[in-house]
Amino acid sequence: MPLGIVLRRTPGVTRWARWSWKAVAVLPGAGSADWRELRRDGDVIEYHAATRTLELYAAETEAYMHGLAARIPSVYVVMRPVLGQHPFDILLVTASPFEAQDYSDSAEDIVEKVPMTPGLVAWVGEFVDLFHRGESFVKRQRDKRRVDLRQDGIGDPRIGKAADVYASPRLMRSRLS
Template sequence: MAMTEASREVGVVVRRRSIDNPWIDQLWSPAMILDEVPSTAPWTALSTEADATTYYAGSASIDLFSAETANYRDNLADGAPRIWVALRRQDGGAELELTKITADPTEGEAMFESGCDVIGTVPMPPEIASWIAAFVDRFHVERVFHKRKRDRASGDRPRVPGGRPDEGTGRT
């Protein structure tokens, strides 16, 4: 079965805050997703406050796959759908590279284990939520759960969890 795919380019905005910490001077976090890619150059400062600067990090692609529609549906049904954003330091320096964004909660959670330097979530813009909902409506197929049955042909006897094969059977 061929996997259906859709893709949409969006803009990503991040924030750098100065913090009082003996080990790091600043903290980066995703700030928002723009439903359209602006003509602004990547890493342009958008606003500066006393302790924070907001940057347009650049564009990234949200990729949708028909095999993952249940995950997108769960994200949308949550009431506050999210987009996961990952950034990585370039060559160990201070510069960040936008590496991945996703609307799939399972993939988003896996990004936390990927070794990226900055990972966070931002609210999903309504236009993107509508686009994802239309994709789910078009391609979602409910999958029936089939419970596996244990193969008792090998003569397995019931076991007590953590015990020897004889325990719990009355045999000694």
Template sequence: MAKEVSRQFGVVLQRRPAVSKWADWVWSVADIVPDAPATDGWREIAREGDVVRYMNAPFTATLYEKMVEAYDSNIETGQPAIWVALAENDAGDPPWRVIGVTVDPYQAQSWQEAGEGLVERIALAPDAVAWMARFLQEVPEAPAFRKRRRDSAKVEEPQFGKTPIFSPEHRRSEQD
């Protein structure tokens, strides 16, 4: 049993005309392609009128043994998802670069809380859900949480003829 497994994905980005007078284009992640062939940056894959789709691959999503609870919660939603984080790239066409892909909803939430770029939630393909489920079945059950017991507090011994300041028996009063 591996402590982590990875899988490659391709990101499909879509550009369509905006209806707003403040923006010319609306950019969104249209799809995720499991095991997509490698591209050298963004490559145009489809054009229908003003709507253009680009693909960039590969990007790796890794499942870690310690994050089993997060993957379980993703699958248990009934609509397993993969998230894609994009950052603006003024020098490129399209003007976005992929920061990462993840199936961990907590990592996706941290990307969203950063408040920069674009984080898109995409439905996870059935074979990718099966990949996650196989990993979760192979991982041993996490040990039950055990609350640790406190050690008894050490009481400071008097030294140099003075009572310790933080001694439970000899607390300083506000009048001292």
């Protein structure tokens, strides 16, 4: 599903940051856009920065369920700061909080959490209902094999040893003297 990404620019509160940017909304089914101004209120401007496709995968339904169960179901917008006319390159939008966490581990990308619209919540929920396969818990059973009867891993047998490898150093010195 194509999602338009809405970014809001507000004046910065410090002398080091002239502007503050935040992803504030998504527009489901939006057409293509390249930083089109949507709204202006003094110095505060909202832009339809880009449109990215929200792709859902059957293998990720557990992550989507986790995101839908949150107090406020959200999508995550991944942006990368760039130099040029516009401050960010919108990399992708995802409904998976696990994928968003992977991107936030990098210091290069900015991940913004944006609330889903009710229609988007229904669309992702329907996808999860269709494709989610719950995994049942299977307790691992120990085998009956006795692994403690054989000594293994005491060192390389090709290398000669002056004494028992388990002997304390003081006992080994007295034997060598």
